[in-house]
Amino acid sequence: MSSTKAQTQFNQVLKTEIESIKAAGTYKSERVILSPQNSAIRVAGKDGKASDQVNFCANNYLGLADHPEVIARSKHYLDTHGSGLSSVRFICGTQNIHKDLENQITKFYGTEDTILYASCFDANAGIFETILSDQDAVISDSLNHASIIDGIRLCKAKRFRYKNCDMNDLEARLQEADKAGARLKLIATDGVFSMDGKIAPLDKICDIAEKYNALIFVDDCHSTGFLGPNGRGTAEYFGVQDRVHIVNSTLGKALGGAAGGYTTGCKEMIDLLRNRSRPYLFSNSLPPAVVGSASAALDLIESAKTNGLFDQLWGNTTLFRKLLGDAGFTIKGDNHPISPVMLGDARLASEFADKMLQRGIYVIGFSYPVVPKGEARIRVQLSAAHTEEQIRQAAAAFIDIGRELGVIGAKSKL
Numbered sequence: 001m002s003s004t005k006a007q008t009q010f011n012q013v014l015k016t017e018i019e020s021i022k023a024a025g026t027y028k029s030e031r032v033i034l035s036p037q038n039s040a041i042r043v044a045g046k047d048g049k050a051s052d053q054v055n056f057c058a059n060n061y062l063g064l065a066d067h068p069e070v071i072a073r074s075k076h077y078l079d080t081h082g083s084g085l086s087s088v089r090f091i092c093g094t095q096n097i098h099k100d101l102e103n104q105i106t107k108f109y110g111t112e113d114t115i116l117y118a119s120c121f122d123a124n125a126g127i128f129e130t131i132l133s134d135q136d137a138v139i140s141d142s143l144n145h146a147s148i149i150d151g152i153r154l155c156k157a158k159r160f161r162y163k164n165c166d167m168n169d170l171e172a173r174l175q176e177a178d179k180a181g182a183r184l185k186l187i188a189t190d191g192v193f194s195m196d197g198k199i200a201p202l203d204k205i206c207d208i209a210e211k212y213n214a215l216i217f218v219d220d221c222h223s224t225g226f227l228g229p230n231g232r233g234t235a236e237y238f239g240v241q242d243r244v245h246i247v248n249s250t251l252g253k254a255l256g257g258a259a260g261g262y263t264t265g266c267k268e269m270i271d272l273l274r275n276r277s278r279p280y281l282f283s284n285s286l287p288p289a290v291v292g293s294a295s296a297a298l299d300l301i302e303s304a305k306t307n308g309l310f311d312q313l314w315g316n317t318t319l320f321r322k323l324l325g326d327a328g329f330t331i332k333g334d335n336h337p338i339s340p341v342m343l344g345d346a347r348l349a350s351e352f353a354d355k356m357l358q359r360g361i362y363v364i365g366f367s368y369p370v371v372p373k374g375e376a377r378i379r380v381q382l383s384a385a386h387t388e389e390q391i392r393q394a395a396a397a398f399i400d401i402g403r404e405l406g407v408i409g410a411k412s413k414l
């Protein structure tokens with residue numbers, strides 16, 4: 001560790017910044033999990049004692065993060081293709097399994113081609129500046145994920161922002177883009193907004209896009225693999241798969257939970273991305289073990305209707321929302337596994353979450369600036385891995401603590 005004057009000054013600047021985060025109440029400390037990701041996890045305590053928790057925080061929607069078939073293929077690819085490529089794709093980092101996974105994803109969506117990235121954050125960072133120029137316009141939902149916002153910041157297109165899922169505002173921004181003489185117009189939206197469990201109205205977005213001759217980009221991280229009759233995501237949920245032009249998504253949530261992301265769409269776009277997209281060109285290939293877990297997860301999703309994964313996930317979601325709704329809680333969003341239990345006050349949300357943890361239910365309170373002021377909440381995420389008993393255990397804890405803290409009436413029923 002350096003002891004130079006520059007290091008001392010640097011430390012002081014960093015300390016001041018960290019203190020300001022703490023003073024704002026937004027400092028994040030990480031809990032350490034000692035087990036694989038699952039609905040039941042073992043968590044290291046601050047006092048050094050570990051505890052067993054029922055986990056309602058993961059994006060492990062289908063419970064595939066430690067599925068035996070996912071682990072088996074991951075291990076198999078490690079044996080057959082090694083730990084990694086030590087290379088970017090275009091130098092010597094493309095293996096047959098990368099091409100196979102890209103083809104598998106293309107087939108999954110019925111698109112023309114797919115490109116893999118180290119993460120969906122990278123896919124979002126790399127797409128806008130590659131496909132749009134200063135002659136074009138991007139019209140973005142105000143609640144889009146940080147990685148979409150960063151990706152758009154990198155591109156030279158004219159930028160317009162519409163109010164979250166507000167179709168009148170979207171239309172007004174498209175008119176502005178037309179007035180500004182935009183060549184291509186690209187509407188960018190999350191498929192599902194992760195803080196709210198709200199599903200973007202893609203059917204309406206498609207109608208408006210077609211009226212204004214605009215393209216549609218969807219970040220489907222919180223719907224890939226389970227939303228829609230076959231788990232194809234938000235577009236399939238609304239029956240508009242053939243009207244959406246670009247889908248970016250992650251392999252790090254429902255699709256095995258390891259890491260990785262992708263863009264899927266027309267072959268010309270994928271060709272251009274392979275040649276120009278900076279996070280693809282200048283970053284290492286996906287490790288074979290990660291390719292293996294995603295590919296096995298996609299196979300499991302192909303048979304999700306018969307292997308019970310979808311029934312389990314949606315049954316759990318409906319049960320949890322009903323138990324808490326009947327007890328008098330307000331749950332935001334559409335009928336999505338992201339089920340935000342609204343509490344309003346930031347301190348209340350944090351106290352509530354701490355008490356839940358003491359009851360063995362692992363949930364996190366979210367408050368400003370992650371969500372708007374006065375809209376603090378506990379974001380519960382359901383998974384196919386949860387048992388009915390675990391859902392009822394969580395609901396009982398919510399109700400007891402809700403009564404104790406005066407969030408719901410004393411006579412609320414379970």
Ligand code: PLP
Pocket residue numbers: 118119120121122124145147190194219221222249250251252259260261
């Ligand atoms: N987009 C959305 C909507 C997300 O929720 C996330 C992850 O939290 C990402 C992109 C980034 O995905 P990844 O973890 O693959 O980088």
